[in-house]
Amino acid sequence: MTDYIIEAKGLTKRYGKKLALNNFNLQIPFGGIHALIGANGAGKSTLFRILLGFESPTVGETAVLGMNSEQLSPEMRGRLGYVNEEHSLPTWMTAGEVTKMQRNLYPNWNQKVYEAVLGNFDVEPTQKVAELSRGERAGLNLSMALAQSPELLILDEPTLGLDVVAKQAFLEALMHTETETNTTIIYCSHQMEEIERVAENLIIIENGRVIYTASPDDFCERISYWICDFDEGVPELSSIPGILSLKKIEQQYHLMTVDQQAEEFKEYLLSVGAENPVQAPVNLDKAINSVLAKNHKSPTELV
Amino acid sequence: MSKTTALAIQIATGDTRPIFRQIVDGIRKEIAIGNIAHESKLPSVRALAMQLGINANTVAKAYTELTSQGLLESRKGLGVFVTEPKQLLSKAEQEKRLKDASQRFINEVLYLDYSPDQAVQYLLNEMHKMNNRN
Numbered sequence: 154m155t156d157y158i159i160e161a162k163g164l165t166k167r168y169g170k171k172l173a174l175n176n177f178n179l180q181i182p183f184g185g186i187h188a189l190i191g192a193n194g195a196g197k198s199t200l201f202r203i204l205l206g207f208e209s210p211t212v213g214e215t216a217v218l219g220m221n222s223e224q225l226s227p228e229m230r231g232r233l234g235y236v237n238e239e240h241s242l243p244t245w246m247t248a249g250e251v252t253k254m255q256r257n258l259y260p261n262w263n264q265k266v267y268e269a270v271l272g273n274f275d276v277e278p279t280q281k282v283a284e285l286s287r288g289e290r291a292g293l294n295l296s297m298a299l300a301q302s303p304e305l306l307i308l309d310e311p312t313l314g315l316d317v318v319a320k321q322a323f324l325e326a327l328m329h330t331e332t333e334t335n336t337t338i339i340y341c342s343h344q345m346e347e348i349e350r351v352a353e354n355l356i357i358i359e360n361g362r363v364i365y366t367a368s369p370d371d372f373c374e375r376i377s378y379w380i381c382d383f384d385e386g387v388p389e390l391s392s393i394p395g396i397l398s399l400k401k402i403e404q405q406y407h408l409m410t411v412d413q414q415a416e417e418f419k420e421y422l423l424s425v426g427a428e429n430p431v432q433a434p435v436n437l438d439k440a441i442n443s444v445l446a447k448n449h450k451s452p453t454e455l456v
Numbered sequence: 457m458s459k460t461t462a463l464a465i466q467i468a469t470g471d472t473r474p475i476f477r478q479i480v481d482g483i484r485k486e487i488a489i490g491n492i493a494h495e496s497k498l499p500s501v502r503a504l505a506m507q508l509g510i511n512a513n514t515v516a517k518a519y520t521e522l523t524s525q526g527l528l529e530s531r532k533g534l535g536v537f538v539t540e541p542k543q544l545l546s547k548a549e550q551e552k553r554l555k556d557a558s559q560r561f562i563n564e565v566l567y568l569d570y571s572p573d574q575a576v577q578y579l580l581n582e583m584h585k586m587n588n589r590n
Contacts, residue, residue, distance in 0.1 A: 434472035
């Protein structure tokens with residue numbers, strides 16, 4: 154038996170000229186809540202579709218629960234949960250019918266969790282799915298996904314479009330599900346506040362590759378922020394060790410770096426003519442932003 | 457079965473201190489100012505996680521750190537308790553901490569333009585108040 158609930162080896166997926174995944178490698182151990190973070194188009198949704206066997210990779214292979222994604226049996230699929238960002242459900246059925254169908258399909262169905270999450274939404278069993286608002290549809294879909302108590306739950310931007318109360322209730326149920334039923338949860342989100350509260354592990358992807366995996370705290374510790382003057386001219390960007398970004402704001406330069414010892418980096422800055430270098434604290438939002446901004450498409454400088 | 461003492465602490469996301477660190481600091485402060493007495497039973501890991509709306513592992517990490525610092529102890533089957541105060545720091549560490557704290561205090565005093573005598577008097581008064589309360 155494998156030690157990982159998800160394994161991807163040398164995964165490449167090409168759509169025409171575009172590489173959605175580029176020699177992508179990932180191993181996720183059993184348990185915990187893992188947040189997948191990346192810019193738009195980084196390859197998150199493609200990865201999910203390949204993991205679940207909805208699409209085939211151009212090169213490479215993936216396994217979930219130790220089984221090749223392209224050979225998942227119906228029995229295996231019953232042990233996986235997936236919620237896509239559109240929350241697509243059969244529009245012609247009523248909420249009650251959809252729920253009943255799911256309850257019969259999943260042996261570990263947890264009615265208590267279902268009611269705890271759905272209770273935050275004004276959804277009547279007799280209402281047709283087509284009549285629900287986007288938020289209500291999300292609520293119904295997420296309640297069912299959590300109630301399935303799957304071994305692996307994959308969520309693509311689950312809280313997008315939920316109001317504050319519904320979001321809070323969903324996140325509580327998510328954390329409850331993880332601890333009570335040992336579900337491993339992989340989810341992607343752009344909301345740092347939520348990730349900081351919920352995720353134990355970050356998987357940061359960029360241009361179809363994993364660039365970092367670490368706990369939020371460990372990740373933050375690797376990133377540093379320096380502010381200084383360069384009156385005699387700025388060093389060549391590529392010559393600065395560990396540089397992620399360099400920005401000029403009025404007369405001062407703002408540098409984000411990775412894996413640089415504070416003392417050593419300060420020495421370095423002084424040696425290349427920096428004046429008054431000051432290290433500023435970094436929060437998770439800024440740390441993630443700095444690594445994603447490095448190769449992000451951006452227009453010309455604003456200031 | 458002893459009753460659980462409520463923890464009136466708060467955390468903020470987007471802060472430069474990790475959440476577990478904010479919990480450690482928050483509990484240390486509650487103990488230091490006497491809001492939670494020694495021998496109090498703290499909320500379980502899960503209960504505090506629910507209260508703060510965060511992952512239970514983060515609370516567990518904070519409790520582990522406080523336990524290794526000697527401020528908390530977990531008693532099998534009973535819960536997590538605040539320990540009796542013990543001097544756990546070495547003499548050198550103790551002096552360093554006091555020096556750092558006084559440096560911060562002095563900076564504030566200078567900034568606020570109080571005289572050294574006024575500052576000393578203020579400090580003495582505050583410490584008397586604390587002694588009277590205990």
